[in-house]
Amino acid sequence: MAVCYNKLFKLLIDKKMTNTELAKRAGFSANIITRLKRDKSVSLDSIEKICCVLGCGVDDILEFVPDNSNNGR
Template structure:
């Protein structure tokens, strides 16, 4: 299972919000933003705060993919 936050970065561009501004408005640490930049997991609480600031749902900022299984 892989997590990426590409949807979040696109949403920030669309809304003209910087990562620093998001961090301050959502009240999350620089570590959270750094982890997201590396597509690492962060707490649900942090994601909920970000969703509240951006007025969006979790699926608008996070994409979870599963590896394809090749049968043969």
């Protein structure tokens, strides 16, 4: 399974918050935002900080999707 953060970026739009503002308020670097945009893994600590800033739960910002890299394995 792969992780997808599309929900996070939709939530940021709804809250009229920029990626830079999220990073600043959550206390992490722009590198974390880049990793999120690329659907790369980030630490649970970063996920927790995002949820605290946005006042939401984990399921509001990410979802697990089938990993297509296995191609039918």
